[in-house]
Amino acid sequence: MTRSSPLTPHPSPVIAIDGPSASGKGTVAERVAAALGFHFLDSGALYRLTALSAMKHGVALDDEAAVAALAAKLPATFRDGAVWLDEENVTDAIRAETVGEGASKVAALPAVRAALLDRQRAYRQAPGLVADGRDMGTVVFADAVAKVFLTASASARAERRYKQLIEKGNSANLPALVADMQARDARDTARAVAPLKPAADALLLDTTHMDIESAVLAVLAHYTLCMARSKQGN
Ligand code: C5P
Numbered sequence: 001m002t003r004s005s006p007l008t009p010h011p012s013p014v015i016a017i018d019g020p021s022a023s024g025k026g027t028v029a030e031r032v033a034a035a036l037g038f039h040f041l042d043s044g045a046l047y048r049l050t051a052l053s054a055m056k057h058g059v060a061l062d063d064e065a066a067v068a069a070l071a072a073k074l075p076a077t078f079r080d081g082a083v084w085l086d087e088e089n090v091t092d093a094i095r096a097e098t099v100g101e102g103a104s105k106v107a108a109l110p111a112v113r114a115a116l117l118d119r120q121r122a123y124r125q126a127p128g129l130v131a132d133g134r135d136m137g138t139v140v141f142a143d144a145v146a147k148v149f150l151t152a153s154a155s156a157r158a159e160r161r162y163k164q165l166i167e168k169g170n171s172a173n174l175p176a177l178v179a180d181m182q183a184r185d186a187r188d189t190a191r192a193v194a195p196l197k198p199a200a201d202a203l204l205l206d207t208t209h210m211d212i213e214s215a216v217l218a219v220l221a222h223y224t225l226c227m228a229r230s231k232q233g234n
Helices: 025-036 043-057 064-072 097-106 110-121 136-140 154-167 174-190 212-231
Strands: 014-018 039-042 076-079 082-085 129-133 146-151 203-206
Touching: 014 025, 014 136, 014 212, 025 039, 025 129, 025 212, 039 043, 043 064, 043 076, 043 082, 043 097, 043 110, 043 129, 064 110, 097 174, 110 136, 129 136, 136 146, 146 212, 154 174, 203 212
Parallel strands: 014 129, 014 146, 039 129, 146 203
Antiparallel strands: 076 082
16 A cells, blocks of 8 residues: 655545544535545444444454454445445444444454454545544544544534434434433543544534534635645645
């Protein structure tokens, strides 16, 4: 894999968008990618697919070596706007709360994170990539030209998730969602490897009182600024 140096910028720029669950980063990242005609990586989907694959194979989620072996050979593809594991369409299955919970457990295992590293980096292709996750700016694409850390208060994020669930016809309990959100944040922030935290050079964007459009515009403006700076050699 070719690496960029300060003198030879990588030909395919990366915009790294990190943040806690339900901060809106997935939607923002997808729209930024569409606006620029860039590729899009939903890295959380890879952790969700790993957890789902372990559940299907009866592998315990804390069996690090066995889960990492599954992650290294994940028969997953993203095509036709859907996510596939082998020949099964798992687009909805990976969004289940149990799978999200499982993803956050397997994501704490260093060997699993290592097994998914090259796969994530392979998404970096011309003309550029928008990558969404927890450690895009700190680990996977530490040389990203633009980094954004998207946050919102736990109650605002829980309310957004609540609305999504109700709109899809599911039942939901707001206090339980707030508690789940806080538990997952705590696990993602406290883990030893690649914890959830803003990169030192990330733009912090608090979307508690911001709509999606404004967040997308803020990320695009930040990217334009970062590209201009990198061309000046700053
Ligand atoms: O973003 P999403 O909620 O789909 O991610 C599911 C879980 O995968 C997160 O709770 C987090 O624990 C883990 N994850 C991670 N690193 C990433 C993306 C997701 O640890 N880059």
